[in-house]
Amino acid sequence: MDKLGIVYALLGAALAVLLAGAGSAIGVGIAGQAASGVVSEDPGKFAKVLIMQLLPGTQGLYGLIIGFVTLSKVGLLGGGVQDVPVQTGLMILGACLPIGIVGLISARAQGKTAAAAIGIVAKKPEQFGKAMLFPAMVETYAILALLISFLAVSNIQI
Amino acid sequence: MNELEYTYAVARIRVLEAALLSDSVMDQLLACKDEEQCLQLLSEKGWGDAECGNDIEAILKREEEKTWEVIHDAAPDLSVFDVMSYPKLYHNLKAAIKEVCTEVKNENIFYDDCLVPGQEMLSIVENKAFERLPGQMGTVAKEAYETLLQTRDGQLCDVIVDRAALEAIYRAGKESTEKIIQTYAESTVALADIKIAVRAQKTGKSLDFMKRAMAECDSVNVDRLAAAALSGAEALREYLAGTVYAEGAQALEESPSVFERWCDNRMIEAVKPQKYNSFSAGPLVAYLLARENEIKTVRMILTGKQNEFPDEMIRERIRKMYV
Numbered sequence: 194m195d196k197l198g199i200v201y202a203l204l205g206a207a208l209a210v211l212l213a214g215a216g217s218a219i220g221v222g223i224a225g226q227a228a229s230g231v232v233s234e235d236p237g238k239f240a241k242v243l244i245m246q247l248l249p250g251t252q253g254l255y256g257l258i259i260g261f262v263t264l265s266k267v268g269l270l271g272g273g274v275q276d277v278p279v280q281t282g283l284m285i286l287g288a289c290l291p292i293g294i295v296g297l298i299s300a301r302a303q304g305k306t307a308a309a310a311i312g313i314v315a316k317k318p319e320q321f322g323k324a325m326l327f328p329a330m331v332e333t334y335a336i337l338a339l340l341i342s343f344l345a346v347s348n349i350q351i
Numbered sequence: 352m353n354e355l356e357y358t359y360a361v362a363r364i365r366v367l368e369a370a371l372l373s374d375s376v377m378d379q380l381l382a383c384k385d386e387e388q389c390l391q392l393l394s395e396k397g398w399g400d401a402e403c404g405n406d407i408e409a410i411l412k413r414e415e416e417k418t419w420e421v422i423h424d425a426a427p428d429l430s431v432f433d434v435m436s437y438p439k440l441y442h443n444l445k446a447a448i449k450e451v452c453t454e455v456k457n458e459n460i461f462y463d464d465c466l467v468p469g470q471e472m473l474s475i476v477e478n479k480a481f482e483r484l485p486g487q488m489g490t491v492a493k494e495a496y497e498t499l500l501q502t503r504d505g506q507l508c509d510v511i512v513d514r515a516a517l518e519a520i521y522r523a524g525k526e527s528t529e530k531i532i533q534t535y536a537e538s539t540v541a542l543a544d545i546k547i548a549v550r551a552q553k554t555g556k557s558l559d560f561m562k563r564a565m566a567e568c569d570s571v572n573v574d575r576l577a578a579a580a581l582s583g584a585e586a587l588r589e590y591l592a593g594t595v596y597a598e599g600a601q602a603l604e605e606s607p608s609v610f611e612r613w614c615d616n617r618m619i620e621a622v623k624p625q626k627y628n629s630f631s632a633g634p635l636v637a638y639l640l641a642r643e644n645e646i647k648t649v650r651m652i653l654t655g656k657q658n659e660f661p662d663e664m665i666r667e668r669i670r671k672m673y674v
Contacts, residue, residue, distance in 0.1 A: 223358055227629075230362025230425070238366075308358050309629035315365035 199267055199274060201282030205289030206263035209342065213256025213296025220249025220304025224328075227308035231315045238314060241321050245311050248328045249303040252296035255339040259292045262346050275351050288345030295338035303331040354631040360425035361634045367421060368626070368638065370397060371674045372645050380649065381665060386656040393649065407653050411646055418642040419464050422635060431632045434523035434532055435639055436465035441516035443469055444484075444492055445509060447476040452499045491515035510564045517543050517566035531633040534621055535640070540568040542614045545591065545599060548580035549610065552587055570595050608668050616671045619644055623673065641673030648672075 228242035261270075263285060268275040277285070306328040313324035372380075376396065383389045390405055399410035422432060439462035446460045450473065461469020466485055475481065476496065481489035491512060499508040517540045524536020544565045551561045561577035571594060579590035584603070591600035602613035618640060625637035648670045655665035 223355060226355075226358040227362035230359040230364075231366055234363050234366035305355075305630070308362065311362055312365040312629050315362060316369050 198277030198279045198282030201279065202263060202267045202277050202285040203269075205282075205286035205346075206260040208286070208293040209256045209263065209289040209296075210260040211256075212293035213259075213300065214253040216297035216300030217250050217253030217256075220252070220300035220302075220307070221246060223301070223304035224249055224307035224311065227311040231311055235315070238318060241314050241318060242311050245307045245314065245325065245328065248307050248325075248332070249300045251332060252292075252300040252303075252335045255292050255335060255342075256296050259289055259339065259342045259346060262343060263289060266346060266349070266351065277351055281349060281351055284349050285346060288342055288349060290342075291338040291345075292335075292342040296335055299331050299335040299338075303328050303335075306331055356427045357631055357635065358629070360427065361629055361631075363421065363425045364634050364638045368641075368674060371638075371641055372396065372649070372672060373674050374672050377648060377652070377669050377672060380652050381662055381669065383656065386653055389653055389656055398649075407650075407657075411650055414642070414646050416464065418639060422639060426632070426635055428632075431527070431529055431532065432636070432639065433466060434520055434527070434536060435636065436462075437516055437520050437523070439465040440467060440488075441512050441519070443467060443472040444476075444488065444495070445512045447472040448492070448496050448499055448508060448512075449505065451476045452496070486519065488515070488519070510560070513543075514564055514566055521566055521568055529632050529636070531622065531625065531631075531636045535618075535636060537568055537570055538618055538621055540566050541571045541596065542617070544568065544571050544573055544576060545596060546611075546614065548576050548587060549603065549607070551577075552580040552584055553607075557581075606667070612668055612670055615644055615647070619671055619673055626673070637673065644670050645672065 224246040228246045231242050232239050264270050266285070267277055310324040310327050313320055376392075380389050380392060383392060386407070387405070390407070390410070393399065393410065399413050403409040403413050423429065426432065443461050443465065444467075446457075446469070449455075450457060450460075461472065463469055467475070475483050476492065479493075479496070481492045481496075483489070484492055495508045495511040495515075498511060499505065520536045521540045524533045524540075527533055527536070547561060547564045550556075551564070558577055558581050561580060562573065565573040565577060567573055575590055576587075579586040588600040588603055591597060591603070596617075598617070599610060599613055602610040622633075622637035622640055625633040628634055648668075651668050652665055655668075
């Protein structure tokens with residue numbers, strides 16, 4: 194029972210990385226299909242559609258940051274694992290969930306929006322700036338989730 | 352099928368949509384002084400290829416092939432598009448039956464880009480191997496073949512096959528889970544029924560003939576449509592005015608060619624929202640219809656120029672473009 198706290202904390206770190214990373218993989222995959230469709234007909238638009246494809250990839254990075262901060266918090270990266278009470282472990286797990294869940298959902302949604310925005314670039318490449326704003330809007334909610342997860346994990350006292 | 356499966360194909364279509372001819376390009380074509388200038392403009396727009404030269408039919412055929420090549424290449428599920436090739440498939444059946452029954456050989460009367468290509472269809476009809484045809488087509492083929500042999504009435508044979516084509520399209524629409532295929536099937540059958548009614552009214556055909564030619568659909572009551580056509584042009588317009596095809600009644604008042612143009616324009620209007628759809632098979636189907644519409648319009652302009660028809664006469668027939 195005395196090790197359950199660290200288990201919960203590590204589960205939180207794993208979920209943050211896993212869910213957000215899976216969301217990004219799905220989102221980048223969707224946008225990548227659209228990007229491939231455009232490049233197969235017009236290779237000149239490669240750079241523009243590549244930027245669009247990368248947009249849903251940020252959630253995976255946010256998940257990684259929270260996972261990293263969590264591992265650092267419990268001392269796993271420094272070599273000395275701390276004793277984490279069960280209650281604190283559960284708090285860390287809860288703190289990791291916002292970026293995990295929001296990362297998964299927002300990355301998929303952003304992938305679909307990026308694919309639609311790639312359609313704009315395909316027809317009107319001069320509207321690239323405006324087209325990029327639509328998927329970028331979805332990013333807001335991933336950033337909010339990152340902020341909460343970061344503040345929560347950082348401020349939990351072990 | 353998951354609509355996300357179409358993401359790649361839709362993105363490809365988005366690029367190709369930029370190359371579709373717009374209404375202003377059609378105006379430019381119309382403003383060309385002769386057929387040669389038209390071909391030059393089309394060549395600048397990427398129409399045809401090196402092998403086509405200035406052969407109009409070869410250019411138009413090549414454009415049709417290009418469209419299907421893209422769909423074959425990009426679409427994750429080609430069965431969705433089967434219904435779009437039904438008119439060609441049933442055309443092949445009609446042509447094969449007539450060729451076998453009349454023993455008159457014609458070149459280039461078959462389509463090869465459909466479920467049963469021309470030579471295969473000819474072989475099926477020659478050997479009376481109708482069971483090799485897909486779905487319920489075998490029964491229809493046998494009936495049309497025997498009717499033509501016994502009666503020598505080519506029009507009756509056409510009516511049997513054309514109605515079967517409409518019924519197949521309607522069935523495909525009902526069975527499809529794609530909204531755009533349902534819309535396409537319903538519009539195609541309803542507009543074909545209306546065209547039959549209009550032509551039958553003008554040529555004084557009987558009620559039996561009309562009922563034999565028309566296929567059932569949801570947006571038009573074929574019994575009332577046929578009865579209205581039998582009563583006269585005014586009754587037909589009155590009936591149409593009470594349906595979702597009310598604008599067709601107005602077009603009918605102007606001229607038959609305006610009505611035909613309205614039929615095609617209506618289909619394009621129905622699929623235009625697909626320009627803003629980034630997923631599903633919708634944009635691909637819309638692109639196919641847009642290309643068909645574009646090629647048909649270019650053919651009309653070129654034919655008009657070849658025969659030195661007045662610009663106004665050609666303009667009356669120019670369809671609205673998708674882009």
